[in-house]
Amino acid sequence: MSVKVVDTVAADQQGASNTGWHLHYAQMSAGQFKGRLIEAELGGVQVYEEHMNTRIEQYYKAPGDALVFSFDMADAALYLLDASTQNLWITPENYREIAVVVPTGQLRALNLHRTFEDLLLTPLKSSHGAVFMGWLSAMLGRIAATADENAETSALLAEQLADDCLFVLEQSAQAQQSSTIHRVRKHRRIVQQVFDRVSAYPTEQFSAVELAETAGASFQQLRLAFAECVGMPPTVWLRMRRLNLARQALLAAGPGDTTVAEVAMSYSFWHLGRFAQAYRELFLECPGETLGRVR
Template sequence: MSIKVLHTSDVEQQRTAIAGWEQHYAQMSAGRFQGRITHAELGGVVAYEERMNTRVEQFFQAPANALVFSFDMSGNTLYLLDSQSRNTWITPENYREVAVVIDLERLGMRCASEALEGLSLTPLKSPQAQLFGSWLSNLLGRLITSTDALQPANLAAQLVEDCLFVLECSLPNENRRQQQRLTLSRQIVNRVCELSNAYPEDNFTTLQLAQAAGVSIRQLQQAFIQYNGLAPSAWLRMRRLNAAHRDLQQASPAHTTVAEIAMRRSFWHLGRFAESYRKLFNEQPNYTLQRRP
């Protein structure tokens, strides 16, 4: 058994803290980012807890050859993911998730997609999901200080058994029509995010995003507000601010300026850019540039 705890001060540190996931993170609410990952390896089973204080956009693809039981502690909701699960969403502030990642061989499966038909990425609620999520969070807290009293093999088997039991007890928490609308919104948002991630240097307009998703601007707005709680224009601005943040972290003060980076990301009014940047990241852009690692 191995366990580690990582405290992070940037979404990029948070993004890379858990191996095996294809992920893109962007900060979506104001404040200095603080995160924490507690990660336990149990041999064929991984358990972890993720905490983040600001809203964060997560684009992710789950690990290959694994089934993931993800417990959103803010909504007391279970989500199932497999290697085919690709999703983009924006977490609430002070987000907390605990998860169990189970190797498919341990479950006697080669592919989980057929078994998860209609369940992957569907919000599942039950009292058992809430109780198990809280128990797993407390367990990881205890493991940080002592692992002597726990046998990794027994603990891994218990986690597998408990996760499957919680799944049996859980049902979708939305009626069919609501779930269909949410699924459609997620598909629209995911198409847009995949385009943005494929061309990170391009500054898209709302019209271009709507065309790429094959919907009207109104449908795009409705999908983003329903699924992310942000209008597409606000989402685009947040993405450009995060891109400028990464540029400033990687640039050399001797070879570039804040103005050059701001204009690269289509911020033409330097004063407004600096103010928006300060509100989101709780520091001036020139400070980020000067404290380059």
């Protein structure tokens, strides 16, 4: 058994802390970021709990050869992920998530995607899920505090967690309507197509019409997809994303390498006063302070 507890002060630092994931994090609401990750490996099963105080853009690809049972503790919803899963969404403020990553072999599944594809990335709720995530959080906190599980106990606990997660999944899936599954899947496809386009052209400013055309969707479909999957309008999301990229460029610059104006304009912020105001509102400091910080 191994346990780690990491406290972070930047969104990208939080994203880099989670073992086995391909993650991109960006800050999407104002304030000094504070995060915590508690992670334990128990007989091959990974369990982690994550806390973040500001809204965060998460883009991730789940670990390979495993099924992830991710519980949104604010919404009491279970989300299922596998190695085929890539997703973009925006967390609420003061977000808490607890998850169990179960290797394929411990599920005795030959083809995870085929077995679970109808339930991937769909919010699944049940009373069993709410009870289980509370128990799981308490159990992980105890392990992090004491680290007293031996190898035999860890193996037994890993087997129990896999069985419990499948039971919660079964109970939650029974309550899920197929119409919801199809709607969520359609909206996630729209968001994914938009993300792929803006990722290919990170310095560009796109209009809502251009984003809708990129996804082959109507303006209304684009708006509804982002409302459900991201939690903010697409143009607001894009502006926040470019502010985060500008911050990364300012932090990476060496003395005399660039100016605030050059960085702002490279990310399509043509009005420097508005850029500085938006930057200060999001990160609680002026862009010049970020650029001048001693590395």
